[in-house]
Amino acid sequence: MNxxxxxxxxxxxxxxxxLPLEGPFQMLNLLKFKDKVKETGVTGAETYAQYxxxxxxxxxxxxxxxxxxxKPKITLIGPKDGLEWDKILIVEYASKEDFIKMITxxxxxxxxxxxxxxxxxxxxxxxx
Numbered sequence: 581m582n583x584x585x586x587x588x589x590x591x592x593x594x595x596x597x598x599l600p601l602e603g604p605f606q607m608l609n610l611l612k613f614k615d616k617v618k619e620t621g622v623t624g625a626e627t628y629a630q631y632x633x634x635x636x637x638x639x640x641x642x643x644x645x646x647x648x649x650x651k652p653k654i655t656l657i658g659p660k661d662g663l664e665w666d667k668i669l670i671v672e673y674a675s676k677e678d679f680i681k682m683i684t685x686x687x688x689x690x691x692x693x694x695x696x697x698x699x700x701x702x703x704x705x706x707x708x
Contacts, residue, residue, distance in 0.1 A: 582699075584698065584699040585699060585700055585701060586694050586697050586699070586700060587690070587694055588702070596676075596704070597676075597680065599676070599704075601675075601676045601704075601706070602675075603674075603675065604672055604673065604674055604675065604707075605672070605673055605676070605704060605705065605706045606647065606670050606671065606672050606673075606704075606705045606706070606707075607670070607671050607672075607673065607679075607702055607703065607704060607705070608668070608669075608670055608701070608702070608703040608705055609667075609668070609669035609670070609671065609700065609701070609702055610664075610665045610668060610700060610701040610703070611628065611665060611666055611667040611668070611669065611697060611700050612664065612665055612666055612697065612698045612699040612700065613625045613627075613628060613666045613667070613696055613697060613698060614627075614695075614696065614697065614698045615698075617695050617696060619695055620695070624666075624695075624696040624697060624698065625666065625667075625696070627692060627695050627696035628667070628692075628693070628696035628697070630692055630696075631689050631692040631693045631696060634689040634692055635688075635689055635693075638682045638685060638687075638688055638689075639671075639682070641682065641685075642673065642674065642678040642679065642681060642682035643673070643674035643678055644671055644672065644673045644674070644678070644679070644682065645671070645672050646669065646670070646671050647670050647671065647672050648668070648669070648670040649667065649668065649669045649670070650667070650668050651666065651667055651668075652664075652665050652666075652667075652668060670705075
């Protein structure tokens, strides 16, 4: 069975914190939703929609913006046996400091995000 990834580890957070990163950057989110969230009885997709509503004030305070969101339809390069992800989301953040402040702010809805997901990837990207 493949390992699942829902949240950042302390080691990954430390590596990110120490990364020499100036200015804006993007985070590629690859999301696989739970069929049903045990705690609420609703789908992972519905729970993630709740997370996106709850995170809006945190995005606004940190100057983050969603620059793309979509649902994968077909794989042109990769396994033919199905699509691995339910949603692709790209969020741009103004700075590393704003991102860290956002995800460590009191009330940040990380629990809602975690409840929604079966698996995920969060990949830092910078313009070249």
